[in-house]
Amino acid sequence: MDFFHETPGQQQLRKSVAALAGRYGLEYYVDKAKRGEDTTEVWEEAGREGFLGVSIPKEYGGQGAGIYELQIVSEEFAAAGCPLLFLPVSAAICATVLVRSGTEEQKRRWLPGFADGSARMTFAVSDPAGGSNLHRIAAHARREGDGWVLSGRKVLVSAVDLCDAMMVVATTEDPVTGKPRMALFIVPPDLPGVSYERVPMALTAATGQFDVVFDEVRLPADGLVGGDTTALRHLFTSGLNPERITFAAWSTGLGRFAIDRAVRYATERSVWNTTLGAHQGLAHPLAEAKINLELARMCVHKAAWLYDNGQDGLGEVANMAKFAAAEAAIKAADRAVQIFGGHGMTEHSGVGIVYSMVRVAHLAPVSREMLLNYVAQNTLGLEKSY
Template identity: 75%
Template structure:
């Protein structure tokens, strides 16, 4: 049975994360991003408070809660002006996948570190040529005795420089047959043959994006996660991609909330004629619409997380819908917040303009809005596949 209220524990978690984020804020985040630094202080405080491992089983040092609690953490950090873009990658994708599909050895090796913040892992999915098409993965993994040997490239991989390892999806067997037999591997960052180069990006973020090259990277058999029998792709969506989409949706909704808060503050204080600009319906109505759409999106994100925690989102339908709804609501909220600020919306002092490229990412990553619509058209509406 679903409920439209959060438990006292969830409410306390939300308030605690909001308090921590509020002590840093967007000014701190932008300063870190512009100087090319990581938000280490926030990450370490979040780890000490137990926020990073809230969804990790207690037996491995985590909080023993679920994805619902993790989306609270992602949303409240973003709503406080500290949008931790890497949180959906390390905590939602990697930690959840290892907890669900990893061996006991892998769980003991990684999950306690995820929980206390001492370990980070990124995820390499996209091949340069394949883009959103997982059936065009060109990275290969072949057996060599008891080892695996990986070759290929990955693009737009987050925070490689800050991570201990990268989880990589590669094709096993003959890469020329067209039959997808994906497998996932954990690759330590300092493994011989692995190299990476930072990719210049136009948006301001404390998390860098990288191109990764794997040149005959040799791994032990224990690096394989989730098996090699073709079931890895199903496990990838259930254990990694869907949690990432839900957490990223919460991140987007948090950014939208922060933008609305900035806009409301400005609209209450700014006087151009005889009243505050917030009294003009040309500004107040779009802002009210942004608030309504954000609340609708947040409700669906929370539903998606609840369904996931209770094992009811098998297809990933609500994860994709949540990602779409939050991305749409957030970008419209930020656009309206900039508009309310007028010319000040694009100056550095008022900061709101820095939210533009951040929230634009929500239309592109971790899956584009077009692919989300393709999914709903095909799997929910039953229409003919268009791609």
């Protein structure tokens, strides 16, 4: 496989995921979001079908494929109007971090559950004060006996109420130098000292966001991901690039959904004795949106291919893919709304709801501005701006 041509197996995966997602669709998703419920039925069925574990090694219950296959799953669910927002968190970040950097005990404890959908883990990184600035993370873990004691706060953590554990970024002391360093800890949300509160969000989403407080939370020795000698940059490389790739695929899937709805409406709706699609003022913006979306998809596919094949330049392409996918998807949704006119903002059209969803792509899991900073500094060689 190269990133221009998918194998028969990958093509079949697309068809299978699309078929499952199509049995649920946007109406199901919106109903769940309104009720404040999660798309648990979809998640569990996707786990039984092996879709959640496509990138997890076979020895831990997965399919043994790669991030390319995982981004297929993410894209096709979104393209059907049933986006699994939590997939880039649990399957992309947490699972890949444990696959590449976890201890054997941690792998056997968590990966089979990730693969079959029976276990979930969320990722907690942003502190209230630091935001995207990892150097200002205030959450801290200190050694106490054979274990750890964690204190601090995290904001906008996904699906804490549904997860078996959180993977938490915190500072600690290097065991050799004694200097501050960052590390990852696995923290079950039901431990004494952990509290969390749902944050009301101004978007239609079936996955909740939470603020979390850790008050002298005691963790066992194996609560530390990977052990004392694992550098955080390796952990982040393991998980954050796959997150960017699968979230980019999520974005392009929503863009596809919006364009498909708009094209159907433009084909069926007739005014002035011809269809809407016959007017260049409406057809050209849709065509341009389609072109930009396909360019973004190629970038996503290239990033996934680079990750799976261990090639250089992954960070650059993963960040570019995330940026391009967000730009293309947001424009696609915006133009889809315009095709519907005033009806575009009705719930029935579906595209107005998608616009509110995909707008998140400029903010999470990394902001548009930080992506541009990365390319400016690492690709163009410009002086650091912050």
